[in-house]
Amino acid sequence: MQTVNLLPLYGVMVVAIGFLFRLNPLISILISAIITSVAANKSIPDILALIGSGFIKTRNLSFLVILPLAIIGLMEKHSLRERAQALISRFANLTVSRLLITYLFLRQLTASVGLAMFGGQAQMVRPLLAPMIEEIARKKYKNIPRETLDLLKAHGAACDNIGLFFGEDIFVAFGAVILMTTFLHEFGIHVEPIHVAFWGIPTALCIFIAHAYRLYLLDQYLKKIATILEHETDNDHN
């Protein structure tokens, strides 16, 4: 039996330790890549070639973030945020919870039919969702503290992530679904992508219920904060 080389596992440890001690993540990645390759008995030119080809192969990830920036930048210059806020302010009885639950639902639904690009942190959350949340919160609760606004914006970003992750996995032509079936095929296990996609549904439903409930509680929390703030201002007047 062939012995298994366990040394490359130190590379995984380096990444974990790096972020535990809040080292610069780029440096952690570099050290981890080098230690892993050294542990696998690779020479220095081989290590550099591995890093270089790995970076060139994965350029599509950066391209997906950088190219839309030109359009987003131009839209922001031409008052995209202001228009988004004006649009949302027309819906007087929209609450932060209702907005976020609606966004989560739409994000999950669109991602599950292959429309992953309908949302996005840079495309949707920063230019549209975050200003909308801010507008509603300010309108309903005067003098809302900065930290509470930050919390609400973080919730907006979280809705985008959760909706995307647990929506696109139901889409049959999604990369992850293809990756899973291809990988199983190499082990002689044949699975139809449509079945893998189908079994993503139970978890997707559970996460929508669980997270929508947490978002529903958010309005209650905001009301509580607002009452505390009112009391404080009353005391100031006395």
Place this chain on the structure above:
Amino acid sequence: MTIIKMDYFYFITGIILLVNALKVFKSNGKSIGGLFWLIYALLFIIGDILPDTIAGILVVVMIIIAGIGVVKPIGASTTKQQRSLRTDNKVFIPALAIPLITLFCIFILKDIQVSGVNLFEPKHITLVGIGLGCIFSLILACIIYRDTPINAFFESSRLLDAISYPIVLPQLLAMLGIVFASCGVGTAVAYLVNTYLDVSYLFTGVAIYVFGMAILTILVGNAFVAFPVMMSGVGIPVLIHSFHADPAIVASMGMLSGYCGTLMTPMAANFNIVPAVLLELPDKNQIIRVQLPTGAIILLVNVMLLYLLLKI
């Protein structure tokens, strides 16, 4: 042979990065921070003709420049004064145009051939679609706003500057995944799980698989890196072979457990850290803190669901 290649979009991306590099050099000629953006741009513009070793050296230099903390936002923006205040909702059209054009390319234009040559590379149809979506949306934006592509490049440079070096993190993590795979990290983890953990009961097997996916994803920041490791280590030998589980259920729920891990880790920088920077949150881990309870609940739900589905 194809007419529209991914390389064209990499080239444009490179130009956007180059504009930012020039801007940083201009604001402070002695700053080596500009070198970070210059190398990043070069890897996009001439990446394909560079030998792998040279590309590797450039990546290492780029990481070191960012690592010593000299890549900082210069923040000099003149946009605020130039801002035009629009009063109609046409401003939203370019944002909606990106996905619509992308879909049009994926479903309508995918099979189009011009004198026997494919218009798109079928392998990269989605990426090419998004690229074209961005280009046409940019043209549309220039028409609607009566602005110029040059200004768009300056605007993207303003955003790049604000995001700063974390923008390269997703790509570096994917690169690390490739390094892990070619160095046998997966084989080693599979060996450890089988040697030290008791997987003779269905429930423990399920729990190790689900939590293993999440923990490994938390460590490496990417469920795609964790999946082959846990699937070959626990999923196939234990759940599929010993307990005759439906591979489709095991695969799907495993990947989703990995996604729970993604919600909880700063290593998934593009989802958890970059947005915090984009939203200018003072606490860069706030998004993770908000996602943590949901991720934890769903992990427990997944253990139960997977156990029950396999038991039936």
